[in-house]
Amino acid sequence: MDLLYYPGCTLKTSxxxxxxTAFKVMESLGHRLVEMDEWNCCGVVASLTEDDLMHHLxxxxxxxxxxxxxxxxxxxxxxxxxxxxKQTNLRVAQNEDDLDTLNSFMDKESDYRKSVSVQxxxxxxxxxxxxxxxxxxxxxxxxxxxxxxxxxxxxxxxRQVAIDDPEEPTILSDLSRALGAETVDNPYKxxxxxxxxxxxNKEIVRKRAATITxxxxxxxxxAIILSCPLCxxxxxxxxxxxxxxxxxxxxxxxxxxPQLMAIAMGMDPSDCAFEKNAVDPARVLKERGIIK
Amino acid sequence: xxxxxxxxxSAENVEADINCEIPEKxxxxxxxMGKAYDVPVGLTIMKAIEFAGYQFxxxxxxxxxxxxxxxxxxxxxxxxxxxxALACQTxxxxxxxxxxxxxxxxxxxKYDIYDLKPEENTILSLYPEIAKCVSCNTCTKACxxxxxxxxxxxxxxxxxxxxxxELSFDCIQCGMCAMRCPADIKHYHVGQLARRLYGKxxxxxxxxxxxxMQEMRDGVWDEExxxxxxxxxxxxxxxxxxxxIEARGDLDKDCKEGN
Numbered sequence: 001m002d003l004l005y006y007p008g009c010t011l012k013t014s015x016x017x018x019x020x021t022a023f024k025v026m027e028s029l030g031h032r033l034v035e036m037d038e039w040n041c042c043g044v045v046a047s048l049t050e051d052d053l054m055h056h057l058x059x060x061x062x063x064x065x066x067x068x069x070x071x072x073x074x075x076x077x078x079x080x081x082x083x084x085x086k087q088t089n090l091r092v093a094q095n096e097d098d099l100d101t102l103n104s105f106m107d108k109e110s111d112y113r114k115s116v117s118v119q120x121x122x123x124x125x126x127x128x129x130x131x132x133x134x135x136x137x138x139x140x141x142x143x144x145x146x147x148x149x150x151x152x153x154x155x156x157x158x159r160q161v162a163i164d165d166p167e168e169p170t171i172l173s174d175l176s177r178a179l180g181a182e183t184v185d186n187p188y189k190x191x192x193x194x195x196x197x198x199x200x201n202k203e204i205v206r207k208r209a210a211t212i213t214x215x216x217x218x219x220x221x222x223a224i225i226l227s228c229p230l231c232x233x234x235x236x237x238x239x240x241x242x243x244x245x246x247x248x249x250x251x252x253x254x255x256x257x258p259q260l261m262a263i264a265m266g267m268d269p270s271d272c273a274f275e276k277n278a279v280d281p282a283r284v285l286k287e288r289g290i291i292k
Numbered sequence: 293x294x295x296x297x298x299x300x301x302s303a304e305n306v307e308a309d310i311n312c313e314i315p316e317k318x319x320x321x322x323x324x325m326g327k328a329y330d331v332p333v334g335l336t337i338m339k340a341i342e343f344a345g346y347q348f349x350x351x352x353x354x355x356x357x358x359x360x361x362x363x364x365x366x367x368x369x370x371x372x373x374x375x376x377a378l379a380c381q382t383x384x385x386x387x388x389x390x391x392x393x394x395x396x397x398x399x400x401x402k403y404d405i406y407d408l409k410p411e412e413n414t415i416l417s418l419y420p421e422i423a424k425c426v427s428c429n430t431c432t433k434a435c436x437x438x439x440x441x442x443x444x445x446x447x448x449x450x451x452x453x454x455x456x457x458e459l460s461f462d463c464i465q466c467g468m469c470a471m472r473c474p475a476d477i478k479h480y481h482v483g484q485l486a487r488r489l490y491g492k493x494x495x496x497x498x499x500x501x502x503x504x505m506q507e508m509r510d511g512v513w514d515e516e517x518x519x520x521x522x523x524x525x526x527x528x529x530x531x532x533x534x535x536x537i538e539a540r541g542d543l544d545k546d547c548k549e550g551n
Contacts, residue, residue, distance in 0.1 A: 007450075008448040009449055009451075009536035012412070012450040012451060012452065013412040013413065013450060013451050031516055039446075040425075040427040040442065040443070041446060043426070043427070043448060054426050054428060054474070055426055055428050057428050057429075058425075058426055061427050066429070080329055105428075106429065107433070108429065108432070108433065129305040197405060214414065
């Protein structure tokens with residue numbers, strides 16, 4: 001089945017490894033991700049201001065592109081893009097006046113007919129593929145690998161657009177176990193990674209990364225599994241930097257879930273673009289005898 | 293509406309159409325910076341402004357739609373939409389309220405193209421304000437060249453230099469996009485940087501240009517240049533008129549072989 005894929009800027013820049021691996025994994029499951037013919041920025045941070053319709057133009061325009069391309073659904077890999085698209089979709093579904101204002105402002109595009117739904121690729125794997133089916137595709141179970149699932153914010157909040165329970169999410173641990181790994185819980189799994197402080201206040205983010213990772217390692221985790229490109233960058237890259245400034249901190253690898261899916265499904269490690277990770281994820285996989 | 297009214301309505305429309313189409317000899321009422329003028333039908337905005345008695349010392353360049361100097365903003369009576377055009381390429385219409393925008397303040401980032409690399413964040417690092425784009429598309433609506441301005445900004449943002457260069461290729465740097473942007477983006481400088489990066493680092497090297505540059509360095513054309521320098525003006529004009537615009541080498545060869 002072809003799925004209309006909305007990438008977002010990050011997937012084309014700092015999170016290329018996520019895109020590359022996800023494409024291969026999805027293809028081997030029989031689902032081709034087809035990039036939208038035309039797309040723009042997702043809007044980045046969903047505007048919560050009542051009268052700030054301007055910031056809903058970007059996500060809405062993407063929904064219109066999908067509609068005009070003849071699709072009823074967009075899938076996204078980036079948590080933040082998915083969140084912004086879902087929030088705008090929800091707002092226009094509930095506020096006819098807002099939709100009218102936006103449609104009439106855009107003027108060159110066709111009107112949005114509220115016909116497109118937005119789905120996170122993780123949601124698709126859980127709800128459309130199912131982890132049970134996925135488990136059958138596992139050729140090399142991630143035996144002995146202890147993973148700490150980390151969710152962050154935008155996948156779970158606000159509740160109206162959450163892909164799982166905002167307080168007790170299980171989607172990543174369910175996936176990890178389907179791949180044959182063990183999981184460890186962490187009270188910090190739904191805490192913020194530091195988000196865009198990473199640009200101007202790197203030290204704040206280093207501390208966040210060290211705290212999140214610290215709990216994971218205390219509980220014996222070998223690595224972190226997550227989905228969001230910004231969380232990945234912050235915990236992996238800033239966490240690695242924190243080794244120099246925070247005493248006793250050692251950064252463990254931070255995997256995107258498709259990277260671990262690829263390994264478990266027997267694909268070559270070269271398909272995972274591990275070289276883009278700040279902390280080498282291959283080492284722990286070798287130590288556990290999962291890859292050579 | 294009764295049939296009678298419909299017919300009456302149509303008759304009025306026909307009359308209105310006839311009034312609009314009185315050709316050549318008729319005039320249009322236009323407003324230049326708020327002042328009314330009657331100008332002949334069929335003139336370009338630029339010629340109409342001159343007909344009204346203005347002399348261009350700015351806001352006018354090539355008069356052929358290439359230089360981007362004569363950007364014009366107008367709104368027609370009773371119309372909500374604001375329009376953007378090149379004065380030299382657009383005919384006057386009844387009820388136009390016109391103003392020329394000869395210059396747009398938009399500082400170009402300082403860079404040495406030789407020091408840059410064509411990477412994902414190169415454009416963003418020189419023009420970080422592109423991240424403020426809210427995708428409102430106002431820039432695209434303002435472009436007299438019908439360029440997908442917002443899309444080339446969006447492609448610049450995601451590091452797709454080749455696409456940004458391609459989409460912005462027809463830009464004549466009139467600056468209307470930068471004048472209208474709610475995020476104060478200086479679009480046309482961004483497009484120019486994308487095209488420079490593409491031309492220097494990503495596009496195929498032009499073999500013809502390379503060959504010709506070498507010929508110039510070797511002095512192959514020195515004698516021809518000296519001849520031109522000594523030639524009188526009339527002869528140069530004559531020579532220019534008779535010039536041949538040569539096709540690329542391979543095409544030229546095809547032509548010679550009668551393909």
